[in-house]
Amino acid sequence: MEYIVETIRLTKTYKQEHAVDNIQLQIPKGSIYGFLGPNGAGKTTTIRMLLGLIKPTYGEVMMFNKPFLKNRVELLGKVGSLVENPSYYGHLNAVENLEVYRTLLEVPKERVKEVLELVGLTYAMKKKVKQYSLGMKQRLGIAIALLGDPELLILDEPTNGLDPQGIQEIRSLINELVKKRGITILVSSHLLAEIDQMADYVGIISKGKLIFQDRIEVLRKRATGEVRLRVGQMEHARKVALAQGVPVRIDQEQLVIEEVDDTKMASLITSFIRNDIPVYRIQDHHKSLEDIFLDVVRKGGVRDVQEALNQ
Numbered sequence: 396m397e398y399i400v401e402t403i404r405l406t407k408t409y410k411q412e413h414a415v416d417n418i419q420l421q422i423p424k425g426s427i428y429g430f431l432g433p434n435g436a437g438k439t440t441t442i443r444m445l446l447g448l449i450k451p452t453y454g455e456v457m458m459f460n461k462p463f464l465k466n467r468v469e470l471l472g473k474v475g476s477l478v479e480n481p482s483y484y485g486h487l488n489a490v491e492n493l494e495v496y497r498t499l500l501e502v503p504k505e506r507v508k509e510v511l512e513l514v515g516l517t518y519a520m521k522k523k524v525k526q527y528s529l530g531m532k533q534r535l536g537i538a539i540a541l542l543g544d545p546e547l548l549i550l551d552e553p554t555n556g557l558d559p560q561g562i563q564e565i566r567s568l569i570n571e572l573v574k575k576r577g578i579t580i581l582v583s584s585h586l587l588a589e590i591d592q593m594a595d596y597v598g599i600i601s602k603g604k605l606i607f608q609d610r611i612e613v614l615r616k617r618a619t620g621e622v623r624l625r626v627g628q629m630e631h632a633r634k635v636a637l638a639q640g641v642p643v644r645i646d647q648e649q650l651v652i653e654e655v656d657d658t659k660m661a662s663l664i665t666s667f668i669r670n671d672i673p674v675y676r677i678q679d680h681h682k683s684l685e686d687i688f689l690d691v692v693r694k695g696g697v698r699d700v701q702e703a704l705n706q
């Protein structure tokens with residue numbers, strides 16, 4: 396597998412606190428890599444190191460198979476980024492704003508129109524940016540990031556603060572960029588649902604540690620189902636189930652059974668009835684990715700990830 400970005404034991408320490416702790420990111424070429432973690436987990440610090448905005452305390456960033464620090468100027472020429480709020484001049488319109496960056500990057504004049512088209516802002520290109528909505532400002536930020544025709548686009552929480560329509564627009568834009576232009580995108584978020592809808596790879600960071608990294612399907616596959624029963628005489632019911640060889644646990648006053656086939660379920664219910672255990676409710680419960688993510692983050696360790704995913 397070809398990786399556009401690979402970090403080797405990347406670490407950033409502030410006053411002995413690990414903001415980023417020994418992480419090995421692997422971002423495959425042509426992927427949308429969702430970098431997921433709760434606020435304060437270390438996403439922005441990692442991204443800042445990837446872009447050379449801050450220096451790692453330890454470890455290394457490899458980009459396009461080259462050490463970042465020794466090839467910084469060349470490598471940054473292939474990267475576009477939107478980190479925190481995009482900087483623009485409110486009293487200028489989108490074309491004028493883009494022109495400022497275009498001159499700095501020394502790219503052809505036509506590029507301004509192309510990127511406006513790409514992010515869907517052509518219709519508002521003559522409007523002063525201070526009159527833009529937050530979503531439009533974010534799209535302008537992405538347009539600026541795209542000016543240099545990057546091979547890698549790094550977006551730090553691009554949907555933060557947007558309304559559902561704005562979020563949807565940014566999401567389609569990201570998907571389109573990968574499909575049409577074949578670029579690689581690293582996009583961070585603290586919302587799993589968002590990453591789930593656009594990323595094909597996911598890295599989960601919690602308290603500075605990368606606690607999961609793989610294709611998003613791997614995470615999804617582990618979202619196995621369970622059956623939840625509300626019964627009387629909970630402890631008695633648990634013993635009856637165990638005696639039948641059905642592993643169960645008690646959670647929130649419910650009996651929880653992992654994937655169990657219909658025959659086994661039927662005989663379990665029959666046993667409950669024979670034992671005078673009332674069965675009030677039976678529910679099929681599919682663990683959502685959000686449940687898994689929260690489990691993983693709450694437990695926050697590599698061994699625990701497996702545990703949480705297998706639960």
Ligand SMILES: Nc1ncnc2c1ncn2[C@@H]1O[C@H](COP(=O)(O)OP(=O)(O)OP(=O)(O)O)[C@@H](O)[C@H]1O
Pocket residue numbers: 409413414432433434435436437438439440441552585
């Ligand atoms: N310049 C700094 N000095 C001291 N501590 C810092 C500094 N920058 C970040 N931190 C700490 O590092 C940790 C990770 O912060 P970071 O901003 O990378 O998290 P994040 O995942 O991007 O969260 P958010 O989405 O809230 O920005 C936090 O505990 C933060 O307080």
